[in-house]
Amino acid sequence: MSQSNLNQKNILILMSGSIAGYKVCSLISQLVQKNFNVKVAMSASAQKFVGFATLEGLTGHPVHTDNFEPGQAMEHIYLARWADLILVAPATANTINKMSQGVGDDLLTTIFLAHDFKKPFLLAPAMNTKMYLHPTTQKSITELKNMGVEILEAASGVLACGEVGYGRLLEPHLIYDEVITRLKEYSPGMDLTPAPSPQKLMKVLITSGGTQEPIDDVRVITNKSTGKTASIIADQFSNAGFDVTYLCAETAVRPVLNATIFTFVTYKDLDQKLNSLLPNGYDFIIHTAAVSDYSVAQPASGKIDSSKDTIEIKLIKNPKLINKIKKLSPKSQLVGFKLTSQATSSTIEAKINDLFENAQCDYVVQNDWIQVHSSQHVFNLYSKKDIQKNLSITDLSFALITLSLNKESL
Numbered sequence: 001m002s003q004s005n006l007n008q009k010n011i012l013i014l015m016s017g018s019i020a021g022y023k024v025c026s027l028i029s030q031l032v033q034k035n036f037n038v039k040v041a042m043s044a045s046a047q048k049f050v051g052f053a054t055l056e057g058l059t060g061h062p063v064h065t066d067n068f069e070p071g072q073a074m075e076h077i078y079l080a081r082w083a084d085l086i087l088v089a090p091a092t093a094n095t096i097n098k099m100s101q102g103v104g105d106d107l108l109t110t111i112f113l114a115h116d117f118k119k120p121f122l123l124a125p126a127m128n129t130k131m132y133l134h135p136t137t138q139k140s141i142t143e144l145k146n147m148g149v150e151i152l153e154a155a156s157g158v159l160a161c162g163e164v165g166y167g168r169l170l171e172p173h174l175i176y177d178e179v180i181t182r183l184k185e186y187s188p189g190m191d192l193t194p195a196p197s198p199q200k201l202m203k204v205l206i207t208s209g210g211t212q213e214p215i216d217d218v219r220v221i222t223n224k225s226t227g228k229t230a231s232i233i234a235d236q237f238s239n240a241g242f243d244v245t246y247l248c249a250e251t252a253v254r255p256v257l258n259a260t261i262f263t264f265v266t267y268k269d270l271d272q273k274l275n276s277l278l279p280n281g282y283d284f285i286i287h288t289a290a291v292s293d294y295s296v297a298q299p300a301s302g303k304i305d306s307s308k309d310t311i312e313i314k315l316i317k318n319p320k321l322i323n324k325i326k327k328l329s330p331k332s333q334l335v336g337f338k339l340t341s342q343a344t345s346s347t348i349e350a351k352i353n354d355l356f357e358n359a360q361c362d363y364v365v366q367n368d369w370i371q372v373h374s375s376q377h378v379f380n381l382y383s384k385k386d387i388q389k390n391l392s393i394t395d396l397s398f399a400l401i402t403l404s405l406n407k408e409s410l
């Protein structure tokens with residue numbers, strides 16, 4: 001059978017409410033790029049983690065959520081019939097336990113009850129280790145296996161809750177491989193080339209930390225940016241399978257996970273590094289670096305004599321580096337960061353509009369200096385149409401991953 005026949009296969013993904021939901025977006029993107037027909041049904045909890053717009057944008061189909069939606073009351077039967085393969089991913093402890101007991105109180109569990117076991121039904125658990133090893137969950141997994149459900153289990157790893165152990169969602173490219181293997185088994189003779197590794201899917205450039213402007217050979221003017229926010233965002237993007245380039249100040253916090261790292265010191269240095277990196281075709285650029293607005297007009301050589309009571313240093317305004325990013329990389333989506341200092345809402349609005357208009361930012365993340373050192377360090381994420389307010393750094397990272405997946409790879 002030809003490749004095009006295989007690619008007409010219908011895959012139904014049932015998403016339940018886990019923090020690993022964003023990773024399934026990357027899997028869906030791989031399947032759709034290979035021309036599979038993908039539809040998604042979500043539990044009520046899953047809708048809190050991933051937005052409809054992302055899934056509709058990726059699959060080209062409306063998302064199914066409700067057993068009792070007018071005109072769609074038989075959807076659980078139609079979807080179960082439509083699918084050549086059903087995959088629950090991420091599968092929560094709750095949904096696993098309900099499915100094993102034959103509970104049918106939402107669309108996901110009702111689809112499971114309507115499933116014809118002549119076709120493959122796969123399930124990829126994602127949860128905290130204690131939930132995963134709980135006797136109820138383990139018993140349910142065994143019962144589901146006995147029914148013919150294929151459980152896609154990951155080896156142990158770092159979990160979103162910070163623990164290390166079992167329960168981590170299998171990496172999206174490995175789920176992809178399992179899906180293809182099952183489709184081949186159930187439809188022998190089909191030919192499918194493997195998906196590209198997810199690392200090749202999307203390239204992201206993240207700038208981080210603060211520039212240093214020399215006053216003389218030993219002194220600098222700098223700022224308090226640590227690069228911590230950028231390092232966390234970089235790790236979340238790496239974890240989601242992106243190819244991450246991290247352009248950071250030499251002193252900035254580095255990501256823990258794999259990223260290609262370049263460093264800068266001064267404004268001029270950062271400018272040059274951007275000039276050489278931006279033609280690389282990044283899909284998504286997150287510019288968090290705190291770039292000096294001024295540089296010293298003429299840094300002194302050696303060390304300025306410290307015996308004088310006063311000295312004058314002339315500073316010259318630097319052009320905004322963010323304003324050149326879209327000019328050098330017009331196809332990239334650009335995220336600008338704006339740190340305000342107890343600004344009024346009209347001042348914040350003006351600064352954000354400036355980034356949309358002059359830097360051609362697609363998204364702007366705003367936070368206020370007063371909150372940076374508090375335990376409630378939150379971010380507001382602006383698009384031209386919407387605002388997502390009071391996001392934690394984890395929520396912000398997931399929101400950015402979701403937005404980046406809404407655009408095709410360059």
Ligand SMILES: Cc1cc2nc3c(=O)[nH]c(=O)nc-3n(C[C@H](O)[C@H](O)[C@H](O)COP(=O)(O)O)c2cc1C
Nearest residue numbers: 016017018019043045046092093094095126127128
């Ligand atoms: C931030 C957050 C993250 C969660 N992550 C998981 C998870 O990874 N796995 C899991 O089994 N439950 C997780 N839960 C709990 C489920 O969302 C909860 O049990 C819910 O009722 C599951 O409903 P569903 O199975 O219908 O989607 C999480 C809850 C919250 C608030």
